[in-house]
Amino acid sequence: MKLFLVLALALLGAVSARQIHEGHLKQEGTAEQDEVKPGEPEPPCPTESESFRMTVPGEEGRTYRYVAVNNCQTFWNADKLCARCYRGRLASIHSESVNQKLRNVARCRTNQGQVWIGGTTFHLFWHVNCSWIDRSHWNYSNWAHGNPHRRFLWKKCVALSTSGGHWRNIGCSTSMPFICEY
Known part of the structure; x- marks a missing residue:
C-alpha cells in the first residue's frame, strides 16, 4: 500500500x-x-555596468525588450530580480531569430558560457514536460544534443549556451548570468 x-x-x-x-x-x-x-536580504538590482538592455522587433509590429544581466544568480533568484527590478520574467524564446539575437548579446556581454532563460523541464518516466515560467506557449526549442536530460522525476531549468545558442537543462541552483524579458 x-x-x-x-x-x-x-x-x-x-x-x-x-x-x-x-x-x-x-x-x-x-x-x-x-x-x-529567512532573514537573508534580497540582492540589489543590477547596476547599469552589470546589465545591457536591448529591443528586438517581433511579429505583428510588437517590440520585445530584454536585459542581459552579468550578475550571477540561481534560476529562481534571477527570476525574482527580473520581476522586482524590471517588472518582467526570465526570457521565453519563441523563434530562431530571437534565440540568435539573445545568444549574441549574452556572448558579448557576459563572461560565462551560458545564461538562464525562463524555461523549466519536468521529467516523468519517459515524458519530458517543457514550460516557460511566464506561461507562454512552448512553440520553439533549440536543445543541445542529449538535452533535455530524461531522468525519472527530475525538475531542471533551461540555460542558453553563449557559444552555439543551444539549450541545456541543468540544476536550478547553479549561479549564472541571466536574460530578463520585460
Whole structure:
C-alpha cells in the first residue's frame, strides 16, 4: 500500500525523486519557496555596468525588450530580480531569430558560457514536460544534443549556451548570468 501511495504522489508531482530516495514523504514546496532563506536580504538590482538592455522587433509590429544581466544568480533568484527590478520574467524564446539575437548579446556581454532563460523541464518516466515560467506557449526549442536530460522525476531549468545558442537543462541552483524579458 505504501508503494502505491508513493507512486501516486510521484505521479501527481507532490514528491520529488530525492524525497522518495531518502524516504521522506512530506509535500514539497515550490522551487521558488525552496530558494527563500529567512532573514537573508534580497540582492540589489543590477547596476547599469552589470546589465545591457536591448529591443528586438517581433511579429505583428510588437517590440520585445530584454536585459542581459552579468550578475550571477540561481534560476529562481534571477527570476525574482527580473520581476522586482524590471517588472518582467526570465526570457521565453519563441523563434530562431530571437534565440540568435539573445545568444549574441549574452556572448558579448557576459563572461560565462551560458545564461538562464525562463524555461523549466519536468521529467516523468519517459515524458519530458517543457514550460516557460511566464506561461507562454512552448512553440520553439533549440536543445543541445542529449538535452533535455530524461531522468525519472527530475525538475531542471533551461540555460542558453553563449557559444552555439543551444539549450541545456541543468540544476536550478547553479549561479549564472541571466536574460530578463520585460
